Amino acid sequence: xxxxxxxxxxxxxxxxxxxxxxxxxxxxxxxxxxxxxxxxxxxxxxxxxxxxxxxxxxxxxxxxxxxxxxxxxxxxxxxxxxxxxxxxxxxxxxxxxxxxxxxxxxxxxxxxxxxxxxxxxxxxxxxxxxxxxxxxxxxxxxxxxxxxxxxxxxxxxxxxxxxxxxxxxxxxxxxxxxxxxxxxxxxxxxxxxxxxxxxxxxxxxxxxxxxxxxxxxxxxxxxxxxxxxxxxxxxxxxxxxxxxxxxxxxxxxxxxxxxxxxxxxxxxxxxxxxxxxxxxxxxxxxxxxxxxxxxxxxxxxx
Amino acid sequence: xxxxxxxxxxxxxxxxxxxxxxxxxxxxxxxxxxxxxxxxxxxxxxxxxxxxxxxxxxxxxxxxxxxxxxxxxxxxxxxxxxxxxxxxxxxxxxxxxxxxxxxxxxxxxxxxxxxxxxxxxxxxxxxxxxxxxxxxxxxxxxxxxxxxxxxxxxxxxxxxxxxxxxxxxxxxxxxxxxxxxxxxxxxxxxxxxxxxxxxxxxxxxxxxxxxxxxxxxxxxxxxxxxxxxxxxxxxxxxxxxxxxxxxxxxxxxxxxxxxxxxxxxxxxxxxxxxxxxxxxxxxxxxxxxxxxxxx
Numbered sequence: 359x360x361x362x363x364x365x366x367x368x369x370x371x372x373x374x375x376x377x378x379x380x381x382x383x384x385x386x387x388x389x390x391x392x393x394x395x396x397x398x399x400x401x402x403x404x405x406x407x408x409x410x411x412x413x414x415x416x417x418x419x420x421x422x423x424x425x426x427x428x429x430x431x432x433x434x435x436x437x438x439x440x441x442x443x444x445x446x447x448x449x450x451x452x453x454x455x456x457x458x459x460x461x462x463x464x465x466x467x468x469x470x471x472x473x474x475x476x477x478x479x480x481x482x483x484x485x486x487x488x489x490x491x492x493x494x495x496x497x498x499x500x501x502x503x504x505x506x507x508x509x510x511x512x513x514x515x516x517x518x519x520x521x522x523x524x525x526x527x528x529x530x531x532x533x534x535x536x537x538x539x540x541x542x543x544x545x546x547x548x549x550x551x552x553x554x555x556x557x558x559x560x561x562x563x564x565x566x567x568x569x570x571x572x573x574x575x576x577x578x579x580x581x582x583x584x585x586x587x588x589x590x591x592x593x594x595x596x597x598x599x600x601x602x603x604x605x606x607x608x609x610x611x612x613x614x615x616x617x618x619x620x621x622x623x624x625x626x627x628x629x630x631x632x633x634x635x636x637x638x639x640x641x642x643x644x645x646x647x648x649x650x651x652x653x654x655x656x657x658x659x660x
Numbered sequence: 661x662x663x664x665x666x667x668x669x670x671x672x673x674x675x676x677x678x679x680x681x682x683x684x685x686x687x688x689x690x691x692x693x694x695x696x697x698x699x700x701x702x703x704x705x706x707x708x709x710x711x712x713x714x715x716x717x718x719x720x721x722x723x724x725x726x727x728x729x730x731x732x733x734x735x736x737x738x739x740x741x742x743x744x745x746x747x748x749x750x751x752x753x754x755x756x757x758x759x760x761x762x763x764x765x766x767x768x769x770x771x772x773x774x775x776x777x778x779x780x781x782x783x784x785x786x787x788x789x790x791x792x793x794x795x796x797x798x799x800x801x802x803x804x805x806x807x808x809x810x811x812x813x814x815x816x817x818x819x820x821x822x823x824x825x826x827x828x829x830x831x832x833x834x835x836x837x838x839x840x841x842x843x844x845x846x847x848x849x850x851x852x853x854x855x856x857x858x859x860x861x862x863x864x865x866x867x868x869x870x871x872x873x874x875x876x877x878x879x880x881x882x883x884x885x886x887x888x889x890x891x892x893x894x895x896x897x898x899x900x901x902x903x904x905x906x907x908x909x910x911x912x913x914x915x916x917x918x919x920x921x922x923x924x925x926x927x928x929x930x931x932x933x934x935x936x937x938x939x940x941x942x943x944x945x946x947x948x949x950x951x952x953x954x955x
Contacts, residue, residue, distance in 0.1 A: 377857040378776030385769050385828050386784055392799065392825045393791040399802040412805065452689075459686055462663040462679075472941055473690045476697075479937035479944065481886035483903040484930040487910050488696045491703065491919060492716070502716040536693065540945050549662075558667045567662050593795050596888040600907055614889075617797040622893065627801060634797040645793045 397638065403631035410625040421628035430608050431633065434616040437523045441612065442591035444527045445534075449587055450580065452531065453538025458568065460539070461546045471543070474536035482533065486600025489529040490516065519609035522602045526594070526610060529601055534590060538583050545576040585648045592641050613637050704728060704923040711919055727920035731928060735921055737908045740898065744925050747905035751885060754816050754901055758823035759880040765824070766831020766876055771865050773832070774839040775847045776857065785836060791829035799826075800893050807894055814895050822894060823884045830883075831876045834947070838872040839865070871943070878940055879947035882933050902929050 373380075404422065407415040425431050456474060460467055477485065492498045495514040503511035515521035549572050557567050595614035602610040604619070611619075613633060621630030664682070668675050699716055704727050706720040714721075733743040769788075773781050803822060804813070812818030842865075850860045891901040900908075906929045910922045937944050 374856055376778075378772040378781075379778050381768050381772045381857075382781075382784060385765055385788065385832065388825050388828065389788050389791055392803070393794060394787075396799040396802040397794070400798050403801060412801070456686075456689060459682055462682055463666075464682070464686065470686055470690055472938070473693050475941070475945065476934065476937055477693060478948065479882060479933045480930045481888065481903050481933070483886075483888050483907050484926045485696075487906065487922060487926040488700045490910070491923065492696060492699060497711065497919070498716060505715045532693070532696065537948060541949060544949065554662045554667065561669070563669065564662065564664060564667050567667060572662060589793065595797075596903070599888070599892075600910070603911065614795065614797055618800075618889075618893070621801055631801055634795070634800070637795045638798045641793060641795050649789075649793075 400631045400634050404628060404635050406628060406631075408627040408631070410627070412627055417628065421632040425629050425632045425636070428629070430611060431613075431616060433608060434611040434613045437610060438591065438612050440523055441527055441530070441594070442588060444524070445530050445591050446584055446587045448527070448531045449535045449538045450583060452535040453583065454542050454573075456535070456539040457542030457546055460543055471540070474539050476536070477533040478537045480533065482594075482596035483600045485529050485533050486597050489525065489532070490601050493525055493528075516602065517606060519606045522606060522610035526598055526601055526612075530591075530594065530597055533597075534587065538587070541579055541583050541586075542576065545579040546572065549575055581648070585644060588644050589641060592637060592644075613640075700923045700927055704920050704927055706920055708916070708918060708920060727918070727924040728928075730918070731909070731921045731924040735909050735925060736912060736915075737900070737905045738897070744902065744905050744909065744928060746898070747900055747902045748928065750816060750895075750899055751902040754819045754823070755881055755884045758820045758827065758884050759877055761820070762824045762827035762831050762880055763873065763876045765828055766833075766835045767866070767869065767873070768861065769828070769832040770835025770837075770839050771861050772857075773836050774842075775844065775860075775865070785832070788829050788832055791826065792833065796826065796889055800889075804894060814897060814899055816895070816899055819890060819895050819899075819901065822890050823880075823887070826890075827880050827883065830879060834872055834876045834879070835869070838869065842868070874940065874943045875947045878936055878943050881936060882944070882947075885933050 402414075403412060405417060405419070407413050407417040407420070460470060464470065493513065493516045495517060498513075500511060500513045503513075515525045553571060553575075554567055557571055562570065593614060594612055595618065598604055598610060598612055598615050604611045604615045608616075608619075613636065617630050617633040617637065620626040620633060624630075664675055664678055702717070702719055703711060705723045705725070706714070707722065707724055707726065710721060731743065732745050734741055735743050737744070737747065773785050807813045807818045807821075810818070812821065846864060847860055850864055855863070886903065887901070888903045888907070891904045892907075895901060895904070906925050909925050
């Protein structure tokens with residue numbers, strides 16, 4: 359009796375000691391399966407002969423070859439470069455400008471900040487829907503300008519296959535620039551006031567204080583913002599679907615919509631898997647060096 | 661903070677002009693951000709005739725809630741003309757369990773990883789964190805097969821599972837970073853008093869976690885409510901979440917294009933997250949920055 363009781367309490371003590379591991383185990387297992395397992399699974403699928411149904415027959419690099427021979431994939435990649443580049447640069451510019459302007463002891467700063475940031479709370483589908491309405495050539499901004507007397511005003515980017523991708527930039531900047539503002543504003547508030555005061559005493563003008571001292575000292579935030587925005591750009595899917603549907607034709611396709619179309623509409627599972635792996639590789643190329651430097655930097659600092 | 665008033669070498673009148681200019685630019689930007697919302701509201705309150713005759717920015721002459729009523733009760737999603745309301749409830753049924761489960765798991769993971777550190781805890785955390793950054797396209801195909809095998813294809817429980825699994829890394833990140841800053845002595849003292857793993861969690865850690873719970877709940881709710889990719893991939897038809905239904909309504913090509921209904925449906929879809937943002941904006945921003953910037 360006594361012996362069994364003591365083994366029981368030993369067991370309890372050892373469970374107590376291992377409870378931490380037991381508690382984390384389900385999440386860790388889920389992550390191993392649903393993240394790492396699925397990546398391997400998709401990776402394998404990209405080397406298989408899968409088309410309409412997943413099959414396990416080895417096809418080597420055949421799917422990647424087919425992917426890179428598709429005109430549509432090249433359009434998607436080119437669009438990602440245009441969209442990503444313009445989106446990141448414009449968001450950084452507007453976000454930085456708004457943060458600096460708001461940092462001038464503005465009355466009603468809270469209200470303005472709320473207004474600048476609210477689009478970030480909306481679904482990209484909602485954003486896409488409203489911008490689709492604003493930009494539609496028949497009844498949107500174009501007809502508004504005509505009513506205001508500017509009859510030669512023409513704005514048909516939404517249905518123009520050369521320009522459709524730029525409408526995605528317009529809507530995406532509207533949604534995300536306020537978020538960049540919030541990141542910069544937080545950083546500006548953290549800049550050492552003593553250095554600014556010293557520079558002022560030395561006779562530095564306000565623009566010089568900004569460009570010479572403040573902006574360089576918040577450089578890490580630029581890097582963070584670029585990484586976040588690039589990440590958003592590669593993942594952009596909903597906005598394109600709601601705004602242009604990838605069209606006209608496939609002129610505003612991005613890799614994310616390309617992958618979805620191949621996998622769920624065109625019965626090209628292998629090509630879809632290959633394009634997903636290319637997307638993963640792109641994101642990793644951005645994120646891994648960033649995380650590595652962040653974690654290393656963190657160790658150095660503390 | 662370095663503002664014009666405090667850090668200017670110029671004369672007073674010059675500063676006044678500059679500040680006037682500053683407010684002008686800020687107000688113009690505010691107008692730019694508000695413009696789509698105002699147009700959306702105005703359009704949703706107009707009749708279709710008024711939309712065709714009038715201008716985009718004109719306010720409705722006759723305010724009518726017909727479009728709202730139609731969007732909620734009658735609008736067609738595919739061939740089903742049941743209005744967006746059933747999809748609203750789909751989203752509610754999906755979001756509430758997914759938010760609660762993922763937040764709870766995140767809290768207990770964060771607690772275990774910081775206050776009961778085991779060998780390899782950091783590696784486990786780093787491996788979990790990686791899930792935050794993958795483009796979800798890379799898991800879509802296996803996920804649809806697994807959901808099919810589990811009998812969860814095109815169902816709300818299936819979507820709950822997906823959102824919990826891919827939300828875990830964010831919630832764990834939030835709670836881990838929050839608990840790191842809580843002194844270990846608190847836990848040590850309680851263990852000396854004989855309290856165990858769960859007692860300490862319930863009695864000591866959870867009561868001081870309110871701010872981070874709010875951050876996590878708001879972040880997860882916004883993410884899950886606004887999701888489109890998983891909804892469109894894994895729940896078609898009558899079980900689709902609201903974003904998918906909205907996109908269907910807007911992109912229906914049959915019949916007369918009802919812009920006022922589109923806008924009303926879009927507003928209905930956006931309202932829950934907007935409400936959360938207006939009521940708890942501070943926590944929303946904290947989630948955004950914590951979720952996007954480092955671990």
